[in-house]
Amino acid sequence: MATRQRFTLFDALNYTLLGLFTLACFFPFYYLFINTISNNDISSKGLVMFWPKGFQLSNYVHIFQIPGLGMAALVSLGRTVIGTALTVAASGLLGFLFTKNQMWGRRLWYRFIVVTMYFNAGLIPWYLTMRNLGLTNNFLAYIVPGIVSPFFIILVKTYVESTPIALQESAQIDGAGNFTIFRKIVMPLITPILATIAIFSAVGQWNQFQDTLFLVTNPKLFTLQFILYRYLNEALSVAELMKQAMSGGGSVANLALQPTPTSIQSTVSMVVVIPTLLVYPFFQRYFVKGIMIGAVKG
Amino acid sequence: MSASLTKTADSSITGKRFQIKDKYTLFLMALPFLALVFLFSYLPLYGWIYALYDYQPGIPLANTDFVGLQWFTAMVSDQVQRAEMFRVLRNTFAISSLGIVTSILPVIFAILLTEVRNSKFKRIVQTLTTLPNFISWVLVYSFAFMLFSVDNGFLNHLLMSLGWIRSPTNILADDDHVWLAMTLWGVWKGLGWGAIMYIAAISGIDSELYEAARVDGANRFRQIWHVTVPGIIPTYFVLLILSIANFINNGLEQYFVFANAMNMNHIEVLDLYVYNIGMGNSNFGFATAVSIMKSIVSLFLLFAANGLSKLIRGKGII
Numbered sequence: 001m002a003t004r005q006r007f008t009l010f011d012a013l014n015y016t017l018l019g020l021f022t023l024a025c026f027f028p029f030y031y032l033f034i035n036t037i038s039n040n041d042i043s044s045k046g047l048v049m050f051w052p053k054g055f056q057l058s059n060y061v062h063i064f065q066i067p068g069l070g071m072a073a074l075v076s077l078g079r080t081v082i083g084t085a086l087t088v089a090a091s092g093l094l095g096f097l098f099t100k101n102q103m104w105g106r107r108l109w110y111r112f113i114v115v116t117m118y119f120n121a122g123l124i125p126w127y128l129t130m131r132n133l134g135l136t137n138n139f140l141a142y143i144v145p146g147i148v149s150p151f152f153i154i155l156v157k158t159y160v161e162s163t164p165i166a167l168q169e170s171a172q173i174d175g176a177g178n179f180t181i182f183r184k185i186v187m188p189l190i191t192p193i194l195a196t197i198a199i200f201s202a203v204g205q206w207n208q209f210q211d212t213l214f215l216v217t218n219p220k221l222f223t224l225q226f227i228l229y230r231y232l233n234e235a236l237s238v239a240e241l242m243k244q245a246m247s248g249g250g251s252v253a254n255l256a257l258q259p260t261p262t263s264i265q266s267t268v269s270m271v272v273v274i275p276t277l278l279v280y281p282f283f284q285r286y287f288v289k290g291i292m293i294g295a296v297k298g
Numbered sequence: 299m300s301a302s303l304t305k306t307a308d309s310s311i312t313g314k315r316f317q318i319k320d321k322y323t324l325f326l327m328a329l330p331f332l333a334l335v336f337l338f339s340y341l342p343l344y345g346w347i348y349a350l351y352d353y354q355p356g357i358p359l360a361n362t363d364f365v366g367l368q369w370f371t372a373m374v375s376d377q378v379q380r381a382e383m384f385r386v387l388r389n390t391f392a393i394s395s396l397g398i399v400t401s402i403l404p405v406i407f408a409i410l411l412t413e414v415r416n417s418k419f420k421r422i423v424q425t426l427t428t429l430p431n432f433i434s435w436v437l438v439y440s441f442a443f444m445l446f447s448v449d450n451g452f453l454n455h456l457l458m459s460l461g462w463i464r465s466p467t468n469i470l471a472d473d474d475h476v477w478l479a480m481t482l483w484g485v486w487k488g489l490g491w492g493a494i495m496y497i498a499a500i501s502g503i504d505s506e507l508y509e510a511a512r513v514d515g516a517n518r519f520r521q522i523w524h525v526t527v528p529g530i531i532p533t534y535f536v537l538l539i540l541s542i543a544n545f546i547n548n549g550l551e552q553y554f555v556f557a558n559a560m561n562m563n564h565i566e567v568l569d570l571y572v573y574n575i576g577m578g579n580s581n582f583g584f585a586t587a588v589s590i591m592k593s594i595v596s597l598f599l600l601f602a603a604n605g606l607s608k609l610i611r612g613k614g615i616i
Contacts, residue, residue: 013526014410020425025490026426030442031452035444046450103324109332111468116339118600122589123550123569124576125345126338133337145338148331178324207434211550214577219365229436229555232443262450269440276432284425 029273035266036060044260058257059267066264068219069227073271076224080143080205087201088194090147095156095190096182110157117150127214137218141211146204152197159193160186192286199283206275228268231261349586369587389477390567394545396481400543404489405534408496409526413518424497427490438487439555446470471560480552480565495537496530503529536607539615543603546596568592 035043039054054072064070097103098110120126135141163186171246187194212226222230348369352363374380407427414420430438445452446469454466472479507525516524550569557565566574572592576585604614 008518010413011415014413015419018407018410018414018419022423022426022488025430025486028445029429032441032444046452046455049452049455069375097324097328100324102321103328104321105325109325109328111503112333116335119339119597121339121342121345122586122593123572124582124585124589125348126342127577128345128348128582129338130340144334145393148338178320178327192350203432207432209434209436209555213554225434225436228440232436232440257399262444265440266444269437270509272437273433277429280385280429280432281425283430287442 009276019072029277032100032269032273035262036270039256040258040260040263041255043266044262046262054256056257059259059263060271061272062257062259063264063267068222069224069268069271071220072222072224072227075139075142075221079139079208079223080202083143083146083205084202086143086147087149087152088198091149091197092153092155092187092190092194093155094148095181096160096186097178098157098177099160106221113148113153114150123199123214130215136215137221138215139221141215142205142208142223145211146201149201152201155193155197156190159190163189198287199279199286203276222270224272228265228272229267231268302398315576327458346586346590347584348592351583353582355580355582361531365583369583370591372584373379373588373591385563386568388568389564390546390548391604392477393480393567394541396477397484398541400485401492402534403485404492405496405530407489408493408500408530409522411493412497412500412526413522424490426492429490430487431491432490433487435551435555438483438552442470442483442556468560470556471525471558473564476556476561476564480556483552483556495533499530499533500526535610536615539603539607539610543596543600543615545599546592 031049034050034052035048036059037055037057038052039056040059042048042053092211094113098106100106103109121129130136130141132143135144167185167189168181171181176184207225208223209225209229212221212223213229216222216226308422329563348359350364350366351359352365352368353359354362372379373383393571411420411423411602414423443451446454448454448466448468451466454463458466469479499502503525506530508521511525546568548569550573553565553567553570554573557570568588572585572588575581575588607613607615
């Protein structure tokens, strides 16, 4: 740009509009956060609006005295780590296998997987199938159904096809088997796309809510998302939990520190969102790439 | 070393047999995963037979009455049920239509954002507006709950302290504007993310086109209208066609978390309806019948969208 353009009325309006929308996107995160670190008594009256009032951090201590919350955090973390690892490994391997022309029935099997993106038996038949497979009240229900993901396989297949085949051929001449070729040659080449998949998969696992809703009644297997939903809806049970939390942490006479439904709901929300916020800056550069490759094929 | 040499020699001599063995090895490596796909995506289709039985949870299917197409005819059998189906379809169509209308917003957002010359501002806007895409609907509901609740919500407090309203309103229980509210939450969550593809499309436009337009005396708005817009319209059409294919698949999660006794009348879309009658009332036969109808219609829509895409762009979306 040779000449520097003037700042026009259009620019002013544009900056204002974008600024306002950005504020609307960010404000809820901020609002919840200032409520968790404020005086609980003021906060429960809805008086903490723009900045914290009566700073304290006890909510983040009390919250883990609520029975079941620590367990739920472990379940959420477990499904995220294990589920992501298996999904990434399976997507990588299958994406690689489907580039191999000599595979028996390659086109058929590839379609067999990809076509599942476009149909769905429906909730009830799916639920009854899961029940018949013994996947109700079972941690495996969080992991196994998500291992094979058609979308991720398409991403990897497209990516592998863009890498030079000569490397694989020379390894084959050196006597490497398919699995060795995959592990030693292909894997290092496709790390960027595997990272993208890992991010999408991890965010999906962490945010997953419906499978607990449909398949799990055992409180030991509740996830953080599910617990948060329950806290938001069952004021009564939250009151119950507060009592337990308080008796667990000794008597809290101070109203400022005493847990309220608002403090519990907002603090659990922050516990749910903080991991996402922490990793977000790192994965931001990956997802643009992911969505673009997906767009090419989608 | 010598072992590997022999092996190479072997495989070159018996090259053909090695290939044939390889053919099945590759298949066997994929087999366990194909089995998983069969279990979780194809086996549930067998469950469609539940639509033909008066199935009650806990009783084996063999001991259940075969009712033929009763559940299918039940959808339209009497006045009450017809009204119910009409209500659910109306909600589904209304919310999907609003979704299609607002699908132009990410395009506008992308254009406005690329017009921003301050790169720092640009980056902040993009980062913060994409963030809501990465949180769950439960958390969105939690935000809504904190901001809009009657007794201690942010908005009611703000409006009352400004003197704009006298008594707090229960926004989350409002049935009359729930279609709009759901659409706006959808926009809040998806706008920044949806714009990424358009921003990429705009950055892919040849800068010479802008130069040429400038030489021809086009001002900023004319450049947007004659260069940027034509550059991203193809991308927009692809996504628009895809949204037609998903017209009756609103999903469940958003509507489930925002639903309550007060707003159920207008928030109950097809997916939520199937959940409520199936998981809520244990009416598995009827819920399955509705699911089947929905699957058939959405398959039809997918083919229609695919045909439309072939007609307009010369290639399908599937």
